[in-house]
Amino acid sequence: MNAQAPIVQQAVAQLHQDQMRVTSIPYTSTNMVIFSGVPLAKNSYKTNSGKYYVTIKADPDTIPAQPALGQHWSVKGTRLVEEMETGDFVMQQHTYESPEHIECSLPETGEQLIRFIAREVDFKGIGESKARALWELLGKDFHSIVRKDTPESREWLRSVLSEGSINALFEGYVKYKNLAYCNWMTEHKIPASVQQRLLKHHGEESIEAIKQNPYVLIGFGMSFKDVDKLVEFDQFKITKSDHRRLSSALETSIRKEIEKGHTYTTQASLRPYLTKLLNDKELVIQAFKAGHDRAQYILNPVTGTYHPTAQLLMENVVAKRLKVLANQDNLFDEYANSAYCFAVDELPYKLTKKQIEAVTTCLDNAVSCITGGAGTGKTTVLRTALRAYQQMGFEIHAVALSGRAAMRLHESIGLFTSTIAKLLREDPIEPSSEQPKHLLVIDEASMIDLPTMYRLVNHIHPSVRIIFTGDPDQLPPIGCGKVLADIVLSKAIANTMLDIVKRQDGSTGIPEYSKLINQGIVPEKLSTGAIHFHETTKNNIAQVCCDLYQQSPENSRVMAPTKALVADINKLTQEAVNLNRNRLEFEMHGERFFQNLRLNDAILFTQNHYDKGIQNGSLGVLTSVESSSENYGEVTLDTGDKVEITQSVLDCMELGYAITLHKAQGSQFPRIIIALRSGKIVDRAWLYTAITRAEAEIHIVGSRQDFELAVISESNSNKRHSFLSEMLRS
DNA sequence: GATCCGCA
Numbered sequence: 001m002n003a004q005a006p007i008v009q010q011a012v013a014q015l016h017q018d019q020m021r022v023t024s025i026p027y028t029s030t031n032m033v034i035f036s037g038v039p040l041a042k043n044s045y046k047t048n049s050g051k052y053y054v055t056i057k058a059d060p061d062t063i064p065a066q067p068a069l070g071q072h073w074s075v076k077g078t079r080l081v082e083e084m085e086t087g088d089f090v091m092q093q094h095t096y097e098s099p100e101h102i103e104c105s106l107p108e109t110g111e112q113l114i115r116f117i118a119r120e121v122d123f124k125g126i127g128e129s130k131a132r133a134l135w136e137l138l139g140k141d142f143h144s145i146v147r148k149d150t151p152e153s154r155e156w157l158r159s160v161l162s163e164g165s166i167n168a169l170f171e172g173y174v175k176y177k178n179l180a181y182c183n184w185m186t187e188h189k190i191p192a193s194v195q196q197r198l199l200k201h202h203g204e205e206s207i208e209a210i211k212q213n214p215y216v217l218i219g220f221g222m223s224f225k226d227v228d229k230l231v232e233f234d235q236f237k238i239t240k241s242d243h244r245r246l247s248s249a250l251e252t253s254i255r256k257e258i259e260k261g262h263t264y265t266t267q268a269s270l271r272p273y274l275t276k277l278l279n280d281k282e283l284v285i286q287a288f289k290a291g292h293d294r295a296q297y298i299l300n301p302v303t304g305t306y307h308p309t310a311q312l313l314m315e316n317v318v319a320k321r322l323k324v325l326a327n328q329d330n331l332f333d334e335y336a337n338s339a340y341c342f343a344v345d346e347l348p349y350k351l352t353k354k355q356i357e358a359v360t361t362c363l364d365n366a367v368s369c370i371t372g373g374a375g376t377g378k379t380t381v382l383r384t385a386l387r388a389y390q391q392m393g394f395e396i397h398a399v400a401l402s403g404r405a406a407m408r409l410h411e412s413i414g415l416f417t418s419t420i421a422k423l424l425r426e427d428p429i430e431p432s433s434e435q436p437k438h439l440l441v442i443d444e445a446s447m448i449d450l451p452t453m454y455r456l457v458n459h460i461h462p463s464v465r466i467i468f469t470g471d472p473d474q475l476p477p478i479g480c481g482k483v484l485a486d487i488v489l490s491k492a493i494a495n496t497m498l499d500i501v502k503r504q505d506g507s508t509g510i511p512e513y514s515k516l517i518n519q520g521i522v523p524e525k526l527s528t529g530a531i532h533f534h535e536t537t538k539n540n541i542a543q544v545c546c547d548l549y550q551q552s553p554e555n556s557r558v559m560a561p562t563k564a565l566v567a568d569i570n571k572l573t574q575e576a577v578n579l580n581r582n583r584l585e586f587e588m589h590g591e592r593f594f595q596n597l598r599l600n601d602a603i604l605f606t607q608n609h610y611d612k613g614i615q616n617g618s619l620g621v622l623t624s625v626e627s628s629s630e631n632y633g634e635v636t637l638d639t640g641d642k643v644e645i646t647q648s649v650l651d652c653m654e655l656g657y658a659i660t661l662h663k664a665q666g667s668q669f670p671r672i673i674i675a676l677r678s679g680k681i682v683d684r685a686w687l688y689t690a691i692t693r694a695e696a697e698i699h700i701v702g703s704r705q706d707f708e709l710a711v712i713s714e715s716n717s718n719k720r721h722s723f724l725s726e727m728l729r730s
Numbered sequence: 731g732a733t734c735c736g737c738a
Contacts, residue, residue: 259733401735401736402735402736403736419736419737420736420737421736421737421738422737424737425737425738447735447736449735452736475734476734477734477735478733478734478735478736479735479736561733561734562732562733562734563733563734564732564733608736608737616735616736660733660734660735661734662733662734662735663734663735665735679732679733680732680733680734681733681734686734
């Protein structure tokens with residue numbers, strides 16, 4: 001007999017329940033939201049008791065709606081009761097942390113609803129008096145009328161609201177009209193983020209879609225295992241061998257391969273994933289067969305490789321467009337020649353032979369590449385070619401993947417530039433009678449993955465010319481494919497590969513060193529010239545990087561492969577150089593919070609705010625933590641510009657002593673410290689990219705063995721299966 | 731058991 005068992009059981013079984021109306025939301029962040037309110041009597045909208053209040057703490061992804069003042073919530077779960085002193089008297093606080101069950105509803109009746117609409121910012125411009133008039137007009141029909149934006153509903157509303165307020169009412173209500181679905185989905189443990197995506201796509205049919213095939217949820221961000229659990233839990237009539245289940249297992253496996261960067265795969269690579277998901281050999285065989293029958297993938301009869309239909313389509317479209325452009329050659333006529341001469345005349349110095357070739361190649365072909373590493377004069381070539389294109393009457397659209405790269409491109413060519421994402425949100429590039437000629441320039445093209453290139457191709461008219469610039473040996477794109485590397489490899493597109501221009505004062509040894517690594521050769525001496533290798537054990541890397549940083553803080557930046565290591569180094573470095581300075585303080589909903597950023601800390605921004613002059617990847621120093629009514633402090637960027645810290649700026653600030661190499665890609669620093677910790681992304685290309693970030697001095701921190709292994713092994717990019725180069729050749 | 735980015 002076990003005397004303890006019943007007690008444990010009781011603790012688990014103790015579920016409490018409360019209804020409440022939200023009166024304050026003291027804290028919101030990406031992984032936690034805290035809101036509290038007054039309790040309501042069950043199934044009524046009267047305040048239940050003045051003796052306690054209810055607080056809910058939850059992950060925002062596990063609740064059906066964003067909390068807002070005036071909403072009604074019901075919770076069920078274990079609760080924690082605490083006595084809280086508020087002024088003269090003591091109140092009880094009932095806290096539900098990550099409750100078992102949670103639902104949100106709109107107040108349904110007069111007074112509460114009026115107040116809710118008047119207060120909720122989503123109903124812009126509708127105050128108390130308008131809300132009251134609205135209730136008097138519609139009464140209980142309120143919800144059914146506001147639910148659908150029809151001319152009849154609008155006609156009704158026009159007697160009490162202006163056109164602007166009517167719009168605000170419908171727009172505000174959209175957030176709440178799906179509440180019933182959200183509650184249902186939350187009850188079925190479907191995360192809020194998945195709910196939102198599903199609702200966007202399926203709208204009011206969302207629940208119907210789930211019931212027809214719960215595995216659709218995988219397409220909106222849920223894992224196969226979680227859906228499997230849901231199916232079991234809810235007793236959907238779906239057997240283990242149901243084709244819906246099998247095909248989504250295959251889909252999941254294929255996606256895993258795509259996430260690794262491949263655009264196609266093999267049965268042998270897919271099988272382990274499928275086996276893990278389905279846990280049954282026979283089902284795995286069935287899944288492959290079903291996938292083939294349903295054209296989830298195309299089997300290449302020559303190579304035996306599996307090509308997911310979506311990826312194959314994208315490669316096909318991209319290859320076709322590039323080949324059409326490549327076939328229009330011999331464009332270099334007298335007209336182009338005079339434009340070329342004009343552009344070259346403007347240069348203050350002479351181009352090398354290879355650089356001249358690069359410029360003329362760009363003018364001679366409708367699609368071309370300028371490739372090469374740092375210090376090869378890519379930007380000079382590009383600037384000259386673009387000048388000539390302008391002279392020929394082309395409108396130039398220059399883009400790069402990241403905000404920071406786009407800004408750098410702008411600085412070097414002097415033209416308007418934009419991120420690719422922004423370009424894609426604007427109108428497609430089409431020739432018109434007043435502007436028939438367009439050129440698209442894609443900088444840092446090594447970062448472009450297949451889906452992005454596909455979208456670009458679909459966004460521009462077939463007559464639009466393209467220039468790629470970049471270094472195919474740098475870090476490969478994050479998404480699948482390796483567009484630039486494939487283009488170069490195929491030799492089907494005109495490409496000029498620029499080599500390092502020998503500088504007279506080239507005594508750092510950096511260009512030679514980086515070249516060796518790029519070729520897969522371990523330099524004879526790991527420390528040479530301005531390059532210093534620091535043999536360090538794995539666990540000591542962060543500390544050594546931190547020590548080296550302190551030797552010359554104003555010139556240094558640490559590059560690390562992972563965000564986790566970046567965070568470690570940042571923490572150590574802050575503790576070492578900046579422990580006692582004042583922290584950045586800010587207020588939210590009347591409460592004070594501290595951010596672990598101190599005066600004088602190196603700061604990294606992680607979002608673009610064009611109006612404030614910062615981009616994702618911008619670096620600076622926290623130069624003030626004095627908060628005023630307008631802002632919480634000030635950052636001085638490495639460009640010298642100053643940025644006021646507002647709430648939105650604060651949300652994208654991190655410590656910047658160390659950054660991931662991906663963030664640093666395209667930037668250069670006087671002195672860099674490389675945290676060489678072996679892992680999935682550290683390969684030859686990673687090391688090469690890191691080393692070419694340095695202007696004057698390099699410190700490599702890690703073990704010789706890891707260094708050598710990274711250099712000698714084939715690069716990750718090379719291991720990527722991609723079909724684009726074959727398609728370009730054929 | 732463990733990766734990097736850009737947008738909404």
